[in-house]
Amino acid sequence: xxxxxxxxxxxxxxxxxxxxxxxxxxxxxxxxxxxxxxxxxxxxxxxxxxxxxxxxxxxxxxxxxxxxxxxxxxxxxxxxxxxxxxxxxxxxxxxxxxxxxxxxxxxxxxxxxxxxxxxxxxxxxxxxxxxxxxxxxxxxxxxxxxxxxxxxxxxxxxxxxxxxxxxxxxxxxxxxxxxxxxxxxxxxxxxxxxxxxxxxxxxxxxxxxxxxxxxxxxxxxxxxxxxxxxxxxxxxxxxxxxxxxxxxxxxxxxxxxxxxxxxxxxxxxxxxxxxxxxxxxxxxxxxxxxxxxxxxxxxxxxxxxxxxxxxxxxxxxxxxxxxxxxxxxxxxxxxxxxxxxxxxxxxxxxxxxxx
Numbered sequence: 001x002x003x004x005x006x007x008x009x010x011x012x013x014x015x016x017x018x019x020x021x022x023x024x025x026x027x028x029x030x031x032x033x034x035x036x037x038x039x040x041x042x043x044x045x046x047x048x049x050x051x052x053x054x055x056x057x058x059x060x061x062x063x064x065x066x067x068x069x070x071x072x073x074x075x076x077x078x079x080x081x082x083x084x085x086x087x088x089x090x091x092x093x094x095x096x097x098x099x100x101x102x103x104x105x106x107x108x109x110x111x112x113x114x115x116x117x118x119x120x121x122x123x124x125x126x127x128x129x130x131x132x133x134x135x136x137x138x139x140x141x142x143x144x145x146x147x148x149x150x151x152x153x154x155x156x157x158x159x160x161x162x163x164x165x166x167x168x169x170x171x172x173x174x175x176x177x178x179x180x181x182x183x184x185x186x187x188x189x190x191x192x193x194x195x196x197x198x199x200x201x202x203x204x205x206x207x208x209x210x211x212x213x214x215x216x217x218x219x220x221x222x223x224x225x226x227x228x229x230x231x232x233x234x235x236x237x238x239x240x241x242x243x244x245x246x247x248x249x250x251x252x253x254x255x256x257x258x259x260x261x262x263x264x265x266x267x268x269x270x271x272x273x274x275x276x277x278x279x280x281x282x283x284x285x286x287x288x289x290x291x292x293x294x295x296x297x298x299x300x301x302x303x304x305x306x307x308x309x310x311x312x313x314x315x316x317x318x319x320x321x322x323x324x325x326x327x328x329x330x331x332x333x334x335x336x337x338x339x340x341x342x343x344x345x346x347x348x349x350x351x352x353x354x355x
Contacts, residue, residue, distance in 0.1 A: 002063035002076065002153035002186060003028040004049065010057035011044055018044055020210045022058070026188060031180050033201030034190045035233070040207040042190045043158055049188060050079045050156050062154060078147035079156040082163060084139040086131040086146075092118075093127040096145050110149075117145040120182060121175070137168045144179070157189040161196065173199055194234055198222070206230050228351030231275050231343060237305060237317050240281075242274045243347070250339070255312030256291035260339040268344070268354060275343035278305065278319040281335050283327065288334035292316060294327045308335065 009022035019041050026032045034042035047053040048060060051072030060067045067075055086095050096117055100110045118124045121141045131139055140160060147155055157176075161169045177200060180187055191197055197204045198218045205215040206229070214226040218234075225231035231239045244252040244259070246268040251258050254274060261274075282289075283306065296307040299322070306327055308316040318335065320327075327333060344354040 003030070004154065004186070004188070005061040006045070006049075006058070007060075008058035009045065009048060009055060009060065011041075011048065011053065012056045017056075018210050019048075019056075022212060024205060024212060024215065026186060029184050029186055031187045031189065031200060031202045033197040033204045034188065034207060035192065035194055035197040035204055036207030036213075037192060037233075041210040042205075042207045045207075046079075046156055046158055046188060046190050049154070050077055051075050052079075076153035077156055078150045078152035078154075079158065080140075080143050080147050080160045082159045084131070084143045084163075086139060086142055088131050091128050091130055092123065092134070092142050092145075095131070095142055096127075096149050099146060099150055113149040113151070114145075117148040120148060120179065121145050135168075136164050137172060140164065140172060141175070144176075148183070153186065155185055155187040157187065159191055160189075161191075161193075169193075169196075176200060195236060198234070204234070206233060224353070225275075225343065226353050228273060228275065228345045231345070231353075235277055237278050237319070239275045239277050239343070240316050241345075242276075242310070242314055242316070243312075244272050244274045244344075246270055246272060252344075254290060255310040255314060257289065259290065259337065259342065261342050261344060262339050264354075269346060271347040272354060273345040273347050273351060275345055276337050276341060278317040280341035281316075281318040281337050283318060283320065283324075284334040284336055286332040286334055289336035290334065292333055292335050294329050294331050294333060297326055297329060299326075308333070 004026040006022050006024045009019055011019040022045055036042050044053060048055055055068060062075060093114055096114045097110045100113060118127055123141050126138060161172050164172060173196060189200060201218055203216060204218055204221055206213045208229050214221060214230045221230060221234045242254045244254045247253045250260060250263045252261055252272060252274060291311055292308040294306060295309050298305040302322050304320040304322060306318040306320060308318060310316060345351045346354060
């Protein structure tokens, strides 16, 4: 096993810069998740770690060894791609053994490594099948098995579950968490799915525009996002954002009424953005809080998502338990929130957190 250190990592494709000085330490045995929208640089960073892309500037170390000039095959990493990349004419056993045969490992070593990977992934009954006879989840297990047999110091995953349906993604998330507990190997996992990030990662690095916007434990990002971007990316449904005007140290004015907010130790900017998560809002009768109108109610089995509109037309999402009486569409309601659940951000384009 090994930790990683990224220092000032930059990457330019032609005249287009895509990474702008990535600095990150990944501990030995940690499950680190890179998350962010398409084009944010997370997969490029993963490919640099794998040795599939050259750095334009900076240094990469795995363990205590600098890797800038080390070929991919000698870095001690194994990568699982979005596509399964299995050889269709080979059996599962042959797919698992292929890399070890190329490395001229003994037949006994290959057999032991294949059997170990098959046991860990619970694919022993599938060893004599070919990929065409496997389901999507089974193929992904085989792809992961090809990485396991190499016994790498670091596992790299590039959106490995994106081709699976919703039920299989949930199952495979559980499998990956169990795999990490059993192997204890450092894992770096790229996804655009914040649910995967929250459930799998020891820490999450949120990428935005070729930079790491914030890195921390999942709940620390959920409870104290450093910016509007992080706040909107972590959590499902996403955090609500409302334009507001500072009126006093402990209140702000939004369309439809006043909100109590944590008392500021110093003057706030005159214009701020209020952030509040749908699960932290409470629904009441008209006149009991911020004035809103009910537009749509979505029933999702165990919960309801209520789409509201403020008097300004700004949208507001509210999460209710399934047993709560269904709000009448078109009705006027009041919305309340405890001050401790409110986040404040600067109203500029960057949107940094205001403490």
